[in-house]
Amino acid sequence: MKVLVTDPIADAGLAYLRDQGHEVETAYDLTQSELLDAVGDANALIVRSGTEVTDEVFDAAPELIIVGRAGIGVDNIDIDAATDHGVIVANAPQGNVRAAAEHTVAMTFATARSIPQAHARLSNGEWAKGDFLGTELNDKTLGVVGFGRVGQEVAKRLGSLGMDLVAFDPYISEERADQLGAELVDDIDACLDRADFLTIHTPLTSETENMISDDELAQLEDGYVINCARGGIVDEPALASAVEDGILQGAAVDVFAEEPVDPDNPLLDVEDVIVTPHLGASTSAAQENVAVSTAEQVVAAFNDEPVLNALNAPSVDKSAFPRIQPYIDLADTAGEIAVQLFDDRVEEVEITYAGDIADEDVELVTASALKGVFEPLEWQVNAVNAPRIAEDRGIDVIESKSRSAEDFQSLVTVTVSNDDDSISVCGTQFAGNDPRIVRIDGYRVDAVPRGHMLVARNEDSPGVIGFIGSVLGEADINIAGMFNGRETIGGEALSVYTLDDPVPDEVLTRLNEDGRIIKTTYISLNGA
Incomplete structure (x- = not known):
């Protein structure tokens, strides 16, 4: 395999690649045009912060398997483009x-x-x-x-x-x-x-x-x-x-x-x-550590082994993937909803699998749920590094399974909690890849998770839903779908609104000023 190195790294990293039998070409200070020519037959590209790895670079590199960043920051790498081209992006966050x-x-x-x-x-x-x-x-x-x-x-x-x-x-x-x-x-x-x-x-x-x-x-x-x-x-x-x-x-x-x-x-x-001129990682030991770590990840990618610090490359057994694939995004969404509804410090995340999904290898689904929970924390978080983030931050992760799934074939529940409070969000897949949120904090709902949602806790009394709809309408916010759940008549209810538009703070303020409204939370999903 050919490895192109376009920014200087420690010799130990280059030596490791050569010892593993791979061809290493170093070409520093390339113009963008020269880079496009040089990367054409490369199987791996190793960079630091000096090389801009753009969508154009990925277009010019049909044989590229992995981009290794010898360091932590990946602002110079278009990760979305890498994912679109099926290229792993990995960094070396611990070496320095x-x-x-x-x-x-x-x-x-x-x-x-x-x-x-x-x-x-x-x-x-x-x-x-x-x-x-x-x-x-x-x-x-x-x-x-x-x-x-x-x-x-x-x-x-x-x-x-x-x-x-x-x-x-x-x-x-x-x-x-x-x-x-x-x-x-x-x-x-x-x-x-x-x-x-x-x-x-x-x-x-x-x-x-x-x-x-x-x-x-x-x-x-x-x-x-x-x-x-x-x-x-x-x-x-x-x-x-x-x-x-x-x-x-x-x-x-x-x-x-x-x-x-x-x-x-x-x-x-x-x-x-x-x-000082950005010297934080400038020690010989740190540079050697990140070079070797990056080289090891390149070799792992060549050998189809797990890439520990991959930023965009979740993996699972090919034969099992079709069965768990619909639940990967669902778990991510449930985690995003749960953490945005949970207005406190997260100390524990529990992912519960019930029904048919409980028979599968769900490690990737669990990681995706963690990704959803941690999304507001670090933009680099994904299904690969989310478990490590939880470990680094001392957040307990619990995975449990049950064959019973109420009225559903499979059910995934994400619960975020600390010693004082918790909130759970349950999701399932209907036929034809139709994801639904079916329970929030114990309330039965039926919500299609999409870009903009409003979750309202309110008194179960006449006119409340109409009031919420009127306020949203006056703000020119279109309601795409709505479901109201309650435990007892006249008690507390929870309603979920799927919206076509974001909800400004002033709209939330107006809603919360009404005495019948206990709390409203605007939720954005998938970067909306």
Whole structure:
């Protein structure tokens, strides 16, 4: 097999591929036209962040089996196009975790003690001992926003140095936080209010872009910010102003919204802001780890073996696939609905199979259900990496089976819960690949899961359904389908509306202002 490597990786990865008997061609700094020519007969493509792997590249590479990203970020790879072309995309998310954590710790010390600034002054012949009064980390509080792999490694290291740990992450269990000596708080404001030092370890998504801006920085008065995660999470002009105006004592930044960084970036002009050029993964050990990990996944793909860090390649026995295929998307949808209805921290996910589906190998269906639950967390999540995300975040996953399926041939139920609350969503398949949601939190319903849904808990009294319909109609939101379920006459009811349009916040507010409405939840499915 031929492997094309278009960005430099450690020699250990290249050697592993050659030792396995594969041809390796290195071609760096290619133009897009040159890349299209070079990839034509490649079976695997290995890149870092310098190569843009577009739909055009996949069109030009009919023999391509896998794209390996020697690192974690895959912003430069069109994963949807890869999937359309049947190409696996795999990254190496663990190889540089330790390096990123250690760089974060180094940046924390550097900003707390003004090490680069003091070095610069002394190098220029100035003995400025009296100008630098540092901050000790001992007995200070470290706020960690994003308690995944890197965040946990940072917490271990700084916690052992005497820092108190406060973490905010809606998708980490209290048990996992307790294991690491961290107090888990319910919202980012609580984390900011407590933190003397704030370190960020979340992916960059539409939800996290500029998540830390003027108001958040004001809550950290006299504190420090360290960002070695992704550029764009912290509002750079706001951070520069906060440090320059004395609201913060200092900051350390390794990542930028635009890289290479613009020379006019305001962070570069503030003395108490330490900057490094995205060095978090730049250690020889980390580079060797990600190179070998990527090479191993390429070889696994060549051998038709599981690709551990594949981002788009769920697998199952070919003969069993037709029987479970209809339930893969159904489980994903049930998970999406459940987590959007569950307004609390998820600590446990249970997937229950009843009826004929219980006789099948449902590992892939379970993973798909987890994908649906975790979809709001990380845009990279899929049926392959969802179980690992659950493990990393200490979320218990329970799979159970039963031969009895009430009135259905097969039934899949996804339940999300913590010690205080839970919610369940049940789905089935009717003949002809017709997915239905048939029970929500114990209420019998019959809803076709599609792009936009409104779930309303309300009093079972005359006029409520008409009121909801009128409000939606006045907002020019078309109702495609509706089902009302209740347990007792005059008690509480649950109604599900399948809609052609999204529901704006102001419409939800108007609905919830009515005394007969207990709660309404707008649900978007499949990226709608």
